[in-house]
Amino acid sequence: MKIDLHKPILEKNDALAADLRRRFAEHHVYVVDLLASPGSGKTSTILATIDALRDEFNIAVIEGDIASSVDAEKIKAQGIPAVQINTGGACHLESAMLKRAVDVLDLARLDLIIVENVGNLVCPTDFDLGENAKVMILSVPEGDDKPLKYPGVFQVSDAVILNKVDTMPVFDFDRDAFESAVRDLNPKAPIFPIAATKGQGVEEWASWLAERVREA
């Protein structure tokens, strides 16, 4: 007999995710789940996004990591509430972990929660967290062939951020090939080229996000 372990685990996750989604909607909080490899610039992108949107919205950040709290410390240093989840080895966030983090936030006074998932292009794609959007970040040094090798994350993402575009001259990155490979997998998701640590190109991404937060 073969037991499909995947199904019951996902069903339990999805039921909790549905609860979270109801809570977010009730409080008009928009939740974006950021997926990317280690080192693609998730935290820098969050810091740049906070910079762009903090005057209009009340923002909180939930940081998912295998270990450490270095990311949450960086966010808190900007005066933004941040909750660190240490997954203790797990390669993705699940809705039960997110619930524990959400429980310590005051949803009534928030407009936007940015969730930084564990650095991983594979595992987080299957798990609904009750978020409004999954957004992925690919950084230029990772290479333009990543849509071919990690198609799942490109398919589930509502938007694709291409980070570290300032380093394009250093790397042999074919932007046309990249964009066309993304289009084949996901015809709808906008692609936002940015250089988060330089603040370049962040306005377009931030205004896409702001439009959605206002409607939440």
Next chain:
Amino acid sequence: MKIDLHKPILEKNDALAADLRRRFAEHHVYVVDLLASPGSGKTSTILATIDALRDEFNIAVIEGDIASSVDAEKIKAQGIPAVQINTGGACHLESAMLKRAVDVLDLARLDLIIVENVGNLVCPTDFDLGENAKVMILSVPEGDDKPLKYPGVFQVSDAVILNKVDTMPVFDFDRDAFESAVRDLNPKAPIFPIAATKGQGVEEWASWLAERVREA
């Protein structure tokens, strides 16, 4: 009742890994399992390693990817046998997958098998594949804080390759901080700084590996 699913899955994996380890030893084949994030330069490192060692050893490569065979094609273009494993979504290789790939190779005429695991700093660390060594690659653009955030992979690795060192001036990478964080987690593993696509620093890594292949 709580069922620990992790244990039986790992036990089955480890039994198959032990079989593989016996077969590798019997044929004096050294097997190195490369762990890294997407885009850290696993395939470029393999190509540079092949270049350095192909005169002395018979080499084969096993490529693990979620999807596509672009990496195996690059290896085959160099006249080296390459077997592609598509995990179909799984975030790491398991010994049952590796066995199917090993079965199509002629172990009697090989000295070295390089296994490129799925691009992921988390999941592959738990799975014994019967390999002689796990070696991890971190690339400079990923950042010097990765040992704090992904300690497991640094702990299980027998050597650490720091790739793309030619881009250090572009990124704010603190090499001393990185090396000291690696040392805290793993006092023994040598750290090899290389620039795989430029062929820089590959000799030291290749001679470390060659020494082990000769003794297999």
